[in-house]
Amino acid sequence: MLQHPFFKISFFALLTVDICYSITLVLVGLSPVSMSSVYASAIWFVTFFWLPVWLAGYLILKLRQNTNIGTIVEWLIVIVALSLGNAVTDLMINSLYQVPRMGWYVVPNALFWGTIIYFIFRFLETRQKALIETQSRKQAQLESLRYQLNPHFMFNSLNTISAYIHTNPDLADDVLHELADILRYSLDTSAHKFVPLSQELGIIKKYLNIEKARFADKLEVTIDSPTELNNVNIPPLVIQPIIENAIKHNAKQTNLKIAIKIRRIDNKLMVTVTDNGTGFIEPILTQGYGKGVGMKNLQQRIDQLEGGKIHLANVPGAQVKLEVPLC
Structure with a gap:
């Protein structure tokens, strides 16, 4: 299951998003340049982006093997996974730094990021399938013409x-x-x-x-x-x-x-x-x-x-x- 290209692509894509987001916070003055900021960024990446998205991806791919669960259910799986990841991230950040707790804000935050992440990957997945189908049709046509x-x-x-x-x-x-x-x-x-x-x-x-x-x-x-x-x-x-x-x-x-x-x-x-x-x-x-x-x-x-x-x-x-x- 983990050999699916989704896991490799999502890891590097999410890492890029996390790095860009952290740099943006520094540039606008919302986060200082320090080792603690780097550590906090790493926590966000692992517990909010990487592991929840991989968990959601694993569950979706597993369920797809047995049934057609539909877009809404897949989207909800991503939202729930990111909500849990956001809650864990909030606890870890709060235990290490004196920052306010996010509370119920973890849900709209997960809703925002989860929606973006899910539909971007869904778009890329649909596009990849279309490319594969086009190539398959061309190959079938070519073989038919040769024949x-x-x-x-x-x-x-x-x-x-x-x-x-x-x-x-x-x-x-x-x-x-x-x-x-x-x-x-x-x-x-x-x-x-x-x-x-x-x-x-x-x-x-x-x-x-x-x-x-x-x-x-x-x-x-x-x-x-x-x-x-x-x-x-x-x-x-x-x-x-x-x-x-x-x-x-x-x-x-x-x-x-x-x-x-x-x-x-x-x-x-x-x-x-x-x-x-x-x-x-x-x-x-x-x-x-x-x-x-x-x-x-x-x-x-x-x-x-x-x-x-x-x-x-x-x-x-x-x-x-x-x-x-x-x-």
Whole structure:
């Protein structure tokens, strides 16, 4: 229970409040600078702030495990704990120094400090939960996007297998195995943020084998990636959608050439995919990708990477530059 972050955070927060409060009393002339003042401040911190707040926090967290006690009950627990702590503090201070007793004033004093302390920590707790939920949703969305493969790719692959299953069963069998490997890779990496570049390039080659079974000599792809980058980490399945998009929009071209160039520049991995096709239409250059599943998912995934970017250009064929921050 005491491992809960509340206890560590509250200790240092309350210590800061106590020190600032004591300094304020000195500055306005209500407390002299002396060892007795330091000792009194320490008593206030331990018996009024630290122990009562920890006691209230412990009780609230314990009760939350079994039931939903509600905000009012939690607030009352804090007020009661601080009232008791204030009464103990009053007795200790009065026994050591000749100062007036607080009497029933301990209740409004505890009410004031307890309300401030409880609702500040409740606000911070709510904010932390919201941040965790946001991160969880982003992570779930990212994993969902990683898991999705373009349905056009699946449809075309199955069509290729169907077309060759009687005329060229060996080729159909090869395509089926390559497709199975890609599906397995998609499943196996769905929970991984990054994979080695060599592994990603390996699955790209399997994907290209499927596409070459469809287009034969009409498709030519070159991959320029230094071997020293093989162990560099990259998000899984971020290059394949770019290649698929180039093939999809230039399927009727008699000689489609795609060049993949991978380089490391400073702390980023630069992936450039260029084709000799018709290039991007103007709305895509200015507004980004449309409704295509693969590229739309890729855009969302890259947006969630701090420092990740996608650049589109016509050279005159389509060119996609992918900036992936190295972890």
